[in-house]
Amino acid sequence: MSNKGEEPEEGSEPESVDPFGLARAFQPLTDYYRSIFADLLRPMVETYMSTTRIGETIGRRLAEAAGVNAMLRETFEPLHEHFREYWRGVFETLGSLKDAIYPPNLRAATPSVEEFEQLLLEEGIPLMWVPGPKIVRALLDAPDAIGRRRAIGRRWKGIVSDCEAVIADVDHPDLKDARGFGLDCVSALRDGHSNPAQALAANLLDSLMRAHFDEPDRRKLTSNKKGKAKFDLNDYEVRVALTFAPVWYAHAEYWPKNGDPIPHVFGRHPSAHGVSRTQYSRINAVYALMLVTSVLKFFDVELER
Template identity: 70%
Template sequence: MNEEREPDEGGEPEQIDLSGVFKAMQPMADFYRTQNAGLMKQLAEAVMPTERIGQTLARQIFESSGLSDRFREALEPLHEHFREQWRDLFASIGSLKDRIYPENLRDAEPKLNELKQLLLEEGIPLMWVPGPKIVRALLDAPDAVERRRIVGRRWRGIVNDCEAVASSVDHPDLLEARDFALDCVSALRAGHANPAQALAANLLDSLMHAHFEKGDRVKLTSNKKGKAKFDLNDYGVRVSLTFAPVWYAYEEFWVHKGDPIPRMFARHASAHGVSRAQYSRINAVYGLMLAVSVMKFFDVELER
């Protein structure tokens, strides 16, 4: 069953209130919800380098205006002026993408529908871990079954990626969590997948309790049957991409209601439905990825 933990004794770790942390990202989230969302999606997914987008778009607007050659010549200085502005605008969009996406996602340039499928429908973490080669393989896979097989086949590489990202965490409030994440890494390498999964599931839960106010935490983990799904548009971009798979992992599970034990990694089932159906090396890797992704999110966002 789902349980509410008592607060730990001792000093309180720093907590994040979602209402104020991501103000810098809110304009982009708002923009996605407006009638111009389609245009922004095309720009974000464009293959053309951002410095060329502005030049091309400005030229197309100018050349399609139906003006005479003489009038075009007279307007050429104005054209040059606005071309510079377009170039600066789209260069800033490219820079914004780099600030939102961690290094493992920048070369992959995933499309929004791909992100939604992997993060929200399959619960696969992609923020900070796994590494770019495995991200590319997951994006190129034809379906969810093959993606799970990729995690199973390439688990050693994913564990290496998790170790590298966990080792980079240096916020004072996260040092203990970092050490536990590295314990998960050691357990998996030593062939102790079940203890690794149990520790990863509880580490994830501990991070959520320690660094979110209760209302925000409940909203991010309220995956109840028959209720609305996690909405990527409700948060800033980085929050959405990090916590969509967390929401998936917190699928409602009640022993006394006879709920079937899920085969995919689930936090509540890991705690209250210990079984061969839930515990596996693949699920231990999923749990480790989730814990490391969330921990790195806090490492980046918490004040120092």
């Protein structure tokens, strides 16, 4: 750690990410169709929007990805032949919105808003980039949180392989060291060393957040305090929201000095300050690996090159 007041060397500052302005995944497209279809799209999308508290931002974009293309096709197909080529290009562009929002592991399952809310915010299960499509399907088909945790426990080897494939694909130069440590987590888990894997994954997550977000944004993404407002997905672009909702969950408040019980689910704070058989387990190490893999891939996609 550098001394207080020490000036960093020129060029040594890591690139930070603005979680409130990340729109490269789909912003040009949304600007385009808003300018043309604003009045037309609104009633169509609202028909399909969720009424849960996640609300407009997430609901609208997931609805668009799921069904607006087909609805528009039905609306405009009868137009004169002169316009058909033009609208065909628009339909193809709108059809690509789904690929812009979802990473490959989610494109077959396309979870609903309610499913995202439950798994990401209520259970802290990462879904962006990992796990693979078959395991995502198993999680969505599980009857409850206990069933999903058991599914992750039964399929841990496959999940570790999914994480390894995603981490190995990270190639941003600023993430070279983090990629190596992520693969160390994979090796440790695969070799039966789940406790070191969990500890390393928890600390790698913290290091990534500190390296690539400024302090106010990092605090907002990790401030999970008792009695305070939940992480609001509407505060962020969709990819940011879906990646960092389980990060927020993993930062649930934990104070040993206040006598807080050590949680049995994975947490960043109890992994550091509540080392115990309650917190440390193979299944929690898998959660930690999935989480850091998702965040690492997010930065690989979003950091400028």
